[in-house]
Amino acid sequence: MSPTLARFFPILQWGRAYDRKALSGDMLAAVIVTIMLIPQSLAYALLAGLPPEAGLYASIAPIILYAIFGTSRALAVGPVAVVSLMTAAAIGNIAEQGTMGYALAALTLAGLSGVILLVMGLLRLGFLANFLSHPVIAGFITASGILIATSQVKHILGISAGGDTLPEMVWSLAEHLTATNWITATIGITATAFLFWVRKSLKPLLRRAGLGPRAADMLTKAGPVLAVVVTTLAVWGLNLADQGVKIVGAVPTGLPPLTLPSFSSDLISLLLLPALLISLIGFVESVSVAQTLAAKKRQRIDPDQELIGLGAANIAAALTGGYPVTGGFARSVVNFDAGAETPAAGIFTAVGLAIAAIALTPLIFFLPTATLAATIIVAVLSLVDFSILKRSWSYSRADFTAVAATILLTLGLGVETGVSAGVLLSIALHLYTTSRPHIAEVGLVPGTQHFRNINRHDVLTEPSLLTIRIDESLYFANARFLEDFIADRVATGCPIRNVVLMCSAINEIDLSALESLESINHRLGTTGIKLHLSEVKGPVMDRLERSHFLQQLTGQVFLSQYDAVRALSPTVIPPAARTA
């Protein structure tokens, strides 16, 4: 088997080692995940503004494609809450919910997202996801959780309301509140309370009743299924649909249909930016889940191959009546905990869901949408975690600013603006910090060959020798800053004869910075002061040697700062060490 083939088709690797033990683990995990996914896929389709079957379809073909191309053993791919919300936000302004245009736009969004992920993977651009910083993602997920939960309140109350941002949603809910259908509200609120209780209190109860930890966990995860069954039976038995309780209704029976996304350039240009954001957010969420789970079993994830796997999954979604998918946190953890050994578990899950699509859809005719809304609300409120605000506040004001802005803008202006602003702001804050670097004057720590900041440590110095350590790479944004600092410092310190630039923290000197160094060297030279460098790193030195700077330099380049001091100001060094 060629290594390239194995890289692009991880299935060839795990497939040949597949055995009976892996099979039994994968089968069990697939049964549990299938039971969990049936209500979840229906609910997330509702959140995305699509008919319920779109959620099922988005869970079948994509999961198989990911199993072939993905590198994670436990990741479960399908519709997830945040991506469903982003899908609704992206399409909401283009087409009316419930129309063919809306469904077509969802297919197109999935197709675009798949192509973007695939191309990024083939070009090995996985590193781009690193520009979504942890605090920005944390803030975005928290704000999205609030938006999602708020968007479901209308289904709980049985009213119609709209809005893409928190103020719009709250305003619209308030306007329609008087139209509340009290039977729907009773079902919705009871289901929500029940599911919260299941999540919080059922597991300890079952444990106390003598169940093993894993069985208790699995039963807890089946809570939503119970809520679905009970409320469906209640609506059917009591004829509540006639009282205005909204139900899922007729869902087509059968395997996912073959579909084609739109190739209209107008639609594509409208959806391109949302597709890019959905791809990045989905990729980041998926990879971080996959890495967490892989680390537990000492396996490794290849982020660039993950892009290919997720790209293939999204293209599959576009061709089989789905919408954008990614690796979900909750379902992947359940899959892992239930003992999934290989991606074959995903293939078995797909088979289970296909059976559901063929055989079970008539049974959910009377399922009230309020129950689906309740499962969404309970699932996403666990995403809401404001502790990132406290953590970042105490650690760094820049990180806090990025988090707070992401949360506020996501809530106030919508998901796309929120996450874009968060990314741009965190990059801008980083650039701002590096454009005004920390600069320290350093001296010798007595009894060592080590140099530290004269303001923080008791160190030895000599007035004719000024040693400056600049704590940043030198590049265009801070080149002039160093020029100004040295000009000011030299103007105030009269007897200076030598300036040493200690370069231990300089990882790059770009052309702008080189010009600044040349001008510092020249300006110091005209006042009779020599400029020296010390501790210049290999890659930086290689580059300086390709310029004329080293010939122009009035002073020398020293391997270490200690060598520089020994040569330029030997009186600082204790007599015993001077000859060493």
Added chain:
Amino acid sequence: MSPTLARFFPILQWGRAYDRKALSGDMLAAVIVTIMLIPQSLAYALLAGLPPEAGLYASIAPIILYAIFGTSRALAVGPVAVVSLMTAAAIGNIAEQGTMGYALAALTLAGLSGVILLVMGLLRLGFLANFLSHPVIAGFITASGILIATSQVKHILGISAGGDTLPEMVWSLAEHLTATNWITATIGITATAFLFWVRKSLKPLLRRAGLGPRAADMLTKAGPVLAVVVTTLAVWGLNLADQGVKIVGAVPTGLPPLTLPSFSSDLISLLLLPALLISLIGFVESVSVAQTLAAKKRQRIDPDQELIGLGAANIAAALTGGYPVTGGFARSVVNFDAGAETPAAGIFTAVGLAIAAIALTPLIFFLPTATLAATIIVAVLSLVDFSILKRSWSYSRADFTAVAATILLTLGLGVETGVSAGVLLSIALHLYTTSRPHIAEVGLVPGTQHFRNINRHDVLTEPSLLTIRIDESLYFANARFLEDFIADRVATGCPIRNVVLMCSAINEIDLSALESLESINHRLGTTGIKLHLSEVKGPVMDRLERSHFLQQLTGQVFLSQYDAVRALSPTVIPPAARTA
């Protein structure tokens, strides 16, 4: 005098020390600069697509305002080539040249630019200009020079042609070439050749004829005036205007009029981005000239106060019939060389130009526009310098990419796209570099306490101790990179018991990177490997102490790498030094 007042009104400082010597220097410089500026202001107005008097007006009030608020002693403010071109590009799509709307848009552009500069100065945002890197500016100026020269060829040939980009201009010239007016072309080509000869060969000739270097220099600078006088007389004497030679024609006589920019929000929103780019480019050009000249006399420039000075000058231009202005290179150097001691030279220049506006405008009725075009071509071709391509190619591929892209995009898509793309690309390349940092394994240089890369130096190491020096601040874009590197390295090196992260090049650890460090620490801990830090800088340590990381750290924090090795792997250190 309060220091705040003196900061905002530098005139109060130099004004009270003003004496007879300064007066005579300033007067002489003003006379020379006035003679140079008359043809130049007319020509640059032509370049901006405005009537010639707009160039004169833009040189009178703005220069006075700058003299009050600016910090440079020698900077001469007024219309300059690049900003004139950018003005034409910004307004060209909004209004027709020669209409009232066009002039109004120019006033509005100057007003907006003035407000932007003023606000940036009051908020002390001068550092923003540093994000225009030297290579991007050099590439932009070179490409602008080519665009400007090409845009003037139509005046030299007496044809009408258009276009904002090089391909458009060349195509339009080729289309109209057959309509060339041969008399105009004779004047234009002769004037251009004469001015090139003056620039290249006149000065050495005058020096050989026995003139002093300064007198020779000044006479050379008067070349354009001679060309203006001779060609104007020729057109008048030979009645060439009747033969189709385009002339300047009637220019209003009198002081600059009082004008108001437009406050239409439509126009303002169209001009906002161009105004921002003009402000930044103008500021960068102006400050670099001012700093070069100030350094020669050991004076200092305050960039934030320069923003205020240039802002006031542009607002003055908006109120007196001008268009965007900034500090020009050529005129400032002439001013400096001619002996200007204080900004009073600028005030005297303004008086000289005001006299010209009142008394001389009838004399330029017959001045052919071809002569003005010739002065522009000769002036801007000195800006064209492709050596930056060679310098950046040999020094750094990233810088080269930024320069080449800026030049190509400016020529191919116009000035605004070119400079924006250059800035964004240089930021993106910088982020890319820092997202994949250089990481070195280091060992002890024998006989010292200094640690260097094991691949570049003969150093002492010990297999159970892995020391990693990461040559970059740790932030969101590279946090995962370090995680992956350590995971891979540890997986291959079996006997490792201690990992030391040498932090001498780490200037910042943001929250994302802190989370990565926590996960590295945790992951190493589960395999029985301890993580240590060494040479952590003061500001970074302060921040780590505000988190829980140091309590979780499985190893220690060492002041120096030498201390770390002495504690963790003492056999590396020669026996004699171990007790030191």
